[in-house]
Amino acid sequence: MLLEMHILKVYNRGKLNRKFMYICMEGIDGAGKSTQIQLLQKWLQGLGYSVEKVVEPSSSAVGVLIRKMLKDPRSTSSDYQKVLGLLFAADRMLLMEKIGQEETEDKIIISDRCFYSSIAYQSPSSWIKEINRFVRKPDLVLLLDIDVDRAVSRCQGQDQFEKKSFLKKVQKKYLSLADEEDFMVINANSGVNLVHKHIKKVIAPHLGICDTSIR
Ligand SMILES: Nc1ncnc2c1ncn2[C@@H]1O[C@H](COP(=O)(O)OP(=O)(O)OP(=O)(O)O)[C@@H](O)[C@H]1O
Numbered sequence: 001m002l003l004e005m006h007i008l009k010v011y012n013r014g015k016l017n018r019k020f021m022y023i024c025m026e027g028i029d030g031a032g033k034s035t036q037i038q039l040l041q042k043w044l045q046g047l048g049y050s051v052e053k054v055v056e057p058s059s060s061a062v063g064v065l066i067r068k069m070l071k072d073p074r075s076t077s078s079d080y081q082k083v084l085g086l087l088f089a090a091d092r093m094l095l096m097e098k099i100g101q102e103e104t105e106d107k108i109i110i111s112d113r114c115f116y117s118s119i120a121y122q123s124p125s126s127w128i129k130e131i132n133r134f135v136r137k138p139d140l141v142l143l144l145d146i147d148v149d150r151a152v153s154r155c156q157g158q159d160q161f162e163k164k165s166f167l168k169k170v171q172k173k174y175l176s177l178a179d180e181e182d183f184m185v186i187n188a189n190s191g192v193n194l195v196h197k198h199i200k201k202v203i204a205p206h207l208g209i210c211d212t213s214i215r
Pocket residue numbers: 027028029030031032033034035036154155188189190191192193195
């Protein structure tokens with residue numbers, strides 16, 4: 001969606017100065033999610049917001065198991081992806097409990113991935129949607145859209161060819177999801193500061209922020 005259209009839509013919805021917001025950053029491995037979340041958190045905290053970061057997989061016992069499995073070179077295989085899909089759904093339910101508790105507070109939750117990652121990485125979508133049936137949808141999803149070669153070159157340690165072809169499929173799925181689910185797509189190929197500026201422009205209208213540094 002174009003930024004102008006996005007801003008208009010947000011104003012029409014009347015969600016300015018909201019007290020609780022659940023934002024999710026999505027994108028393939030190496031897209032810059034963690035980097036941008038750190039900057040976003042710092043910016044919002046500097047403006048006086050209470051911000052909490054959550055990461056998928058979480059630090060729960062299930063999350064620890066997922067991280068271990070992701071290190072396995074077989075993790076891109078179809079069977080492994082199914083197991084990961086189940087584990088991610090379980091880990092996410094634990095996160096949902098935490099997010100539900102925070103909802104009563106004035107807080108912005110920034111999530112490093114959410115259930116859309118499962119839809120983009122694992123399949124079939126209908127099954128992933130079913131096992132994530134009780135998962136809350138974020139108020140805003142930012143998709144960091146990046147050239148796969150560039151993203152892979154930022155990561156290290158895995159089989160490059162296999163990783164690239166896998167991530168190309170994931171990227172395609174993310175872009176079709178962006179259309180279906182109204183994600184804000186951010187060009188993540190440029191430098192860290194430019195990407196950060198774009199993200200601030202998208203978030204500002206949701207919170208009624210008027211920050212001259214982002215014009
Ligand atoms: N815009 C950018 N330009 C150049 N390098 C970047 C940019 N954003 C992030 N990086 C670097 O690329 C690497 C991957 O970034 P980051 O860890 O933020 O990606 P990620 O999306 O969180 O990846 P993962 O999904 O694997 O956690 C890091 O070394 C980071 O410093």
